[in-house]
Amino acid sequence: MISVCLVDDQTLVRQGIRSLLELSDSIRVVAEAADGSQAVQMIPQVEPDVVLLDMRMPGMSGLDVLNALSASGKLPPTIILTTFDDEQLVLAGLKAGARGYLLKDVSLDQLVDAVKVVADGGSLVAPMVTQRLLSGLERMHNNFTSLDRPDPLTERETEILRLMAGGYSNKEIANSLGVAEGTVKNHVSNILSKLGVRDRTRAVLKAFELGIV
Numbered sequence: 001m002i003s004v005c006l007v008d009d010q011t012l013v014r015q016g017i018r019s020l021l022e023l024s025d026s027i028r029v030v031a032e033a034a035d036g037s038q039a040v041q042m043i044p045q046v047e048p049d050v051v052l053l054d055m056r057m058p059g060m061s062g063l064d065v066l067n068a069l070s071a072s073g074k075l076p077p078t079i080i081l082t083t084f085d086d087e088q089l090v091l092a093g094l095k096a097g098a099r100g101y102l103l104k105d106v107s108l109d110q111l112v113d114a115v116k117v118v119a120d121g122g123s124l125v126a127p128m129v130t131q132r133l134l135s136g137l138e139r140m141h142n143n144f145t146s147l148d149r150p151d152p153l154t155e156r157e158t159e160i161l162r163l164m165a166g167g168y169s170n171k172e173i174a175n176s177l178g179v180a181e182g183t184v185k186n187h188v189s190n191i192l193s194k195l196g197v198r199d200r201t202r203a204v205l206k207a208f209e210l211g212i213v
Contacts, residue, residue: 035060
């Protein structure tokens with residue numbers, strides 16, 4: 001059972017997301033926070049498997065929550081979930097440690113799948129966002145601290161990285177390329193190592209930054 005903490009200042013939104021998630025047999029909402037300060041106190045105590053975090057909240061924002069929990073080493077796998085299609089905020093959230101980003105109008109299946117992917121150690125960036133990530137990265141380019149060229153990727157690694165940037169999972173990439181999922185996982189590990197990043201989300205950001213995809 002995957003435990004989830006919801007963080008959103010709107011009660012109706014929390015109730016709606018909770019109702020959706022409770023339709024899944026494998027997910028349980030174990031805590032809710034109505035603002036950022038409450039979230040920062042609650043999350044280290046509850047230790048949920050996944051946090052669904054609203055970015056725009058009065059007082060302490062979602063970005064503040066990410067930064068505070070990341071600094072203390074208490075940040076669980078977190079998905080940014082917001083109605084605001086704001087690439088600058090998304091990029092800042094991903095850089096602060098979020099594993100992925102979804103808009104609140106995603107379907108139940110997309111939401112459940114996203115929670116499962118992140119709980120399993122994966123990262124995700126909704127395909128609808130990836131194009132705007134590129135334009136956002138161009139504006140934020142100077143804010144990146146690591147601009148060194150990585151070790152060159154093989155042709156197959158570059159192909160897989162482009163599919164990752166399109167929001168595809170390892171299983172979908174494996175099916176697309178006609179290879180085993182384990183083979184894709186090995187390639188992804190090599191890609192992360194060569195790019196000097198620790199997860200898929202940052203690999204995609206780095207690839208956009210360096211013009212690889």
